[in-house]
Amino acid sequence: MSMHPMLSSLRHHKLTVFLLILQVALTCAVVCNVVFLVVDRIQQIALPSGLDxxxxxxxxxxxxxxxxxxxxxxxxxxxxxxxxxxxxxxxxxxxxxxxxxxxxxxxxxxxxxxxxxxxxxxxxxxxxxxxxxxxxxxxxxxxxxxxxxxxxxxxxxxxxxxxxxxxxxxxxxxxxxxxxxxxxxxxxxxxxxxxxxxxxxxxxxxxxxxxxxxxxxxxxxxxxxxxxxxxxxxxxxxxxxxxxxxxxxxxxxxxxxxxxxxxxxxxxxxxxxxxxxxxQRDRTMVGLLVASCAGLLFVTALGISGLANFWVQQRRRQIGVRRAIGATRSEILRHFLLENFVIVSAGILVGVVLAVVLNLLLMKQYEVPRLPWFYLPAGALVLWSLGQLAVLAPAMRASAVPPVVATRSA
Known part of the structure; x- marks a missing residue:
């Protein structure tokens, strides 16, 4: 598949793409640190006292x-x-x-x-x-x-x-x-x-x-x-x-x-x-952090899915033309999945830097431990998976557009 149609489409929606990248970056930074704090707090709650x-x-x-x-x-x-x-x-x-x-x-x-x-x-x-x-x-x-x-x-x-x-x-x-x-x-x-x-x-x-x-x-x-x-x-x-x-x-x-x-x-x-x-306070804090983290991931998935649906509606003619000149359904599906992967990857790159900066601030202000490095690739995998799942339904709808119907709608 050529990257040109995808990059051309992204250049025509610079503000929308920028806002989605920013949302993914903030989600990555927050989720990495929140998950680390939750795991650290759970370990502390389960800390052995040494007593029977x-x-x-x-x-x-x-x-x-x-x-x-x-x-x-x-x-x-x-x-x-x-x-x-x-x-x-x-x-x-x-x-x-x-x-x-x-x-x-x-x-x-x-x-x-x-x-x-x-x-x-x-x-x-x-x-x-x-x-x-x-x-x-x-x-x-x-x-x-x-x-x-x-x-x-x-x-x-x-x-x-x-x-x-x-x-x-x-x-x-x-x-x-x-x-x-x-x-x-x-x-x-x-x-x-x-x-x-x-x-x-x-x-x-x-x-x-x-x-x-x-x-x-x-x-x-x-x-x-x-x-x-x-x-x-x-x-x-x-x-x-x-x-x-x-x-x-x-x-x-x-x-x-x-x-x-x-x-x-x-x-x-x-x-x-x-x-x-x-x-008791630690358990309450864990519950609040988990809820906020889940809510943030849900909002991010909703944003990715909503944007993909909007783009599918806007590009029906373009999709129809590509189907008419020989593009298969699987190629259309891969196009939207790859497009989402590029956007989410750009957000993750920014988010990794923000995650480290946020952890340094937490270390300075609240004396939390340093964020272990493996939380960063783990957070990236979560967001990549979330992005692909969120865009899958709109991408499948795009791949199902019949060439003849799409051409007539032009």
């Missing part, structure tokens, strides 16, 4: 009496909670993954690195990070279902009532970050207290309470530090079927032991409820 989630229930306790011995209060509460039928284990924790409480400490592999970071007033130096730290009562790992991949759990004599902890358990990602050579276990780390903390264990997965930028959500550690705060989480381990009954019994038992406390009803929940509430 189906077995866990959580109840938050806020003591009103600030003068009360909170450590003794927590011990008495835990003893009563462990006596509830169905409760296998119970611990007190200062924070949990996907919760609203987070403690973080500037942490370095050596004291010299910590001193250097203090001078620069930044943890963005070699060998230093800002991980989230969890603290809880003995048995926290077993209760939460956190699995050690190296080392051991804390001993009873390592638990302290302040921040001067002698030992720590690191997540595998934090251990790799601080000790790239892989020698974290048995080594020491340093926090703001500037006292050595020995690494006694490493867990495979443990996310921080609040998710931040990509690559930092697994930077966590556990300390053998009992919280003396009046605000505490009690975590109960039980069979999944017993969780609601256990929560009701735990609330009644805690109020019986100390009426001078607050048990927020919305904070008596299973861990799965906690995860669901944390990612």
């Amino acid at each position: 989630e189906p077995m866990l229930s959580i109840i938050e306790s806020q003591s009103i009496d600030k003068k009360q011995n909170q450590l003794a209060r927590h011990d008495a509460d835990l003893a009563a909670l462990r006596a509830i039928p169905g409760v296998k284990m119970a611990v007190a924790a200062d924070s949990l993954p996907f919760g609203d409480q987070e403690s973080s400490y500037g942490t370095c592999a050596t004291l010299e690195q910590l001193e250097q970071a203090a001078k620069l007033r930044s943890m963005q130096t070699n060998g230093c990070v800002q991980p989230a730290a969890y603290a809880g009562t003995p048995g926290e790992l077993n209760t939460l279902g956190i699995h050690l991949v190296a080392g051991r759990d804390f001993r009873d004599d390592e638990y302290v009532d302040d921040d001067k902890v002698p030992a720590a358990i690191l997540s595998a990602e934090l251990a790799q970050k601080l000790f790239p050579a892989g020698n974290a276990l048995g080594n020491t780390i340093y926090t703001g207290e500037r006292k050595p903390i020995r690494v006694v264990g490493i867990v495979q997965t443990l996310v921080r309470p609040r998710l931040y930028a990509f690559g930092t959500n697994q930077l966590t550690m556990l300390f053998p530090s009992k919280s003396a705060d009046s605000y505490i989480f009690y975590v109960l381990r039980s069979a999944p079927a017993d969780r609601q009954r256990v929560l009701k019994a735990a609330a009644a038992k805690l109020m019986q032991l100390d009426p001078d406390r607050i048990l927020p009803p919305e904070q008596m929940q299973t861990f799965e409820d906690l995860r669901r509430a944390y990612f």
Whole structure:
């Protein structure tokens, strides 16, 4: 087939072709970035916490009496909670993954690195990070279902009532970050207290309470530090079927032991409820992005199809002449498909550039990750396929125009 008739036709409709190219380009740029954001958000929603989630229930306790011995209060509460039928284990924790409480400490592999970071007033130096730290009562790992991949759990004599902890358990990602050579276990780390903390264990997965930028959500550690705060989480381990009954019994038992406390009803929940509430906005955003992306693709397909229908009506005489001088139906069909392919390809070339520019803006303003390169050819394939499907019906109608009828209509 000669390209001349097609290019000649496109030159006669410059404004229409330009607007369609612009629409395809904007669609390509938006769709590539939206799909990437949706996939990234879905991966974050499904991010493993490192906990045995189906077995866990959580109840938050806020003591009103600030003068009360909170450590003794927590011990008495835990003893009563462990006596509830169905409760296998119970611990007190200062924070949990996907919760609203987070403690973080500037942490370095050596004291010299910590001193250097203090001078620069930044943890963005070699060998230093800002991980989230969890603290809880003995048995926290077993209760939460956190699995050690190296080392051991804390001993009873390592638990302290302040921040001067002698030992720590690191997540595998934090251990790799601080000790790239892989020698974290048995080594020491340093926090703001500037006292050595020995690494006694490493867990495979443990996310921080609040998710931040990509690559930092697994930077966590556990300390053998009992919280003396009046605000505490009690975590109960039980069979999944017993969780609601256990929560009701735990609330009644805690109020019986100390009426001078607050048990927020919305904070008596299973861990799965906690995860669901944390990612509620993300799920809503995914739904909105998917709907907007589908709507944009639909409008683009409608524009391509409408323009093709308009051109078929305008070119009936031209089609008839070409059929009369020997053009087959398949050649007419290919003509319109190729014409659409050229227009969409021009839009995609512009759209790829716009997609990269848009991603750079999102990275700068909202700290989203860099758009992987394979989203660009994937987006191009989607738009090529969409364009061919949208123009197929008008192209088939064009190929069905009889030569005699088209000639007489002239």
